[in-house]
Amino acid sequence: MNSGIWQNLEGKVRKWAKSRGEVHIFTGPIYEDGISKTIGINQAAVPTHLYKSVYDARTAEAIAFIIQNTEFNTVDMPSHNVTIREVEEKTGLDFLSALDKEMQDNIETKKAAGLWN
Numbered sequence: 001m002n003s004g005i006w007q008n009l010e011g012k013v014r015k016w017a018k019s020r021g022e023v024h025i026f027t028g029p030i031y032e033d034g035i036s037k038t039i040g041i042n043q044a045a046v047p048t049h050l051y052k053s054v055y056d057a058r059t060a061e062a063i064a065f066i067i068q069n070t071e072f073n074t075v076d077m078p079s080h081n082v083t084i085r086e087v088e089e090k091t092g093l094d095f096l097s098a099l100d101k102e103m104q105d106n107i108e109t110k111k112a113a114g115l116w117n
Contacts, residue, residue, distance in 0.1 A: 005072040005080075006050065009065060013054055016116050020056050027052040030066065030090050051087045053095055054116075060103070063112040066090065078115060084108040 017023050029047030037046040046069065053064040064087050065080045072080075084095055085108040096104045 005067060005074050005077055008074040009052060009067070009077060012115065013052065016054060016056075021058065022056075024055040024057065025052065026055075026087075026093075026095050028091065032090075049090070051091065053084050053087050055084070055096060055107070060107055061112070061116075062096075062107050062110070063116055081112055081115070083111045 013023075013025060017025075028051060029045070030049040030051055031045065032048040035045040036048075038044060039046055049066050049068050051064065051066050053062060055062045062084050064082050064084045065077070066082050066087060067080045088094060088108065096108060099107070
């Protein structure tokens with residue numbers, strides 16, 4: 001996941017941070033059905049998916065992705081675009097909990113119309 005589609009997404013996030021001034025980035029692993037695969041002598045858990053959510057507090061916009069831990073073509077990135085609420089459901093986390101409930105629901109349930117410029 002450190003190359004291909006994930007590397008391209010990382011580049012886009014850096015570009016968004018520079019052009020937007022400040023964004024909040026949440027990223028991490030998803031283990032569907034628990035940890036089923038490990039690697040190395042330390043038995044590091046291998047996630048089935050990775051997520052990345054980006055929140056722009058200035059514009060109250062968010063964009064999120066869930067990408068299966070396998071090789072994908074970068075052109076497939078829009079098909080991995082999800083809502084923050086979908087990421088929360090898969091991870092059990094609550095990302096924008098500091099916002100009031102109505103604003104949080106409004107932002108977390110909207111899927112970005114396309115990739116941010």
